[in-house]
Amino acid sequence: MRRVDRAALVLGLGVGGFVDGIVIHQLLGWHHMLSGWYPLDDVHLMMVGDGLFHLFCLLLVLAGIAMLNRRPPLRTAVLAGGMLTGWGVFNLVEGVVDHHLLGLHHVRHGADELIYDIAFLVVGVVLVVAGVLMSRSVRSADGSAGTGVVPR
Incomplete structure (x- = not known):
């Protein structure tokens, strides 16, 4: 069985982080990287935490591009399957480590925060399964599992 491509996985980790940071941190404003540890009224600290998180995501995307190149x-x-898998792995690692182990933040603070945190993990599992299935769906002309590389 073919494994998920590592370069696509790394790219997906970075893209997943960007989707989380842009949508949940910035557009919805549900949390910031450090909102579980520090008061939300420290806007500068929240921006620095989110900025460092986005810088890490950018480094992952650049590493994935370099690996693909x-x-x-x-x-x-x-490529798409590997990226979906990477995004799902991002959700699972970030959800378990940041939300549950370290308590850096929750997906959405408040009475239903556990439901949001669990939903975030479920989305991660769905993305990993979909990505792995998509990556493995590539078959060569003779019906055997292909390499996933476009012939020249």
């Missing part, structure tokens, strides 16, 4: 092009399903 060192190899032949991937089939769309392999």
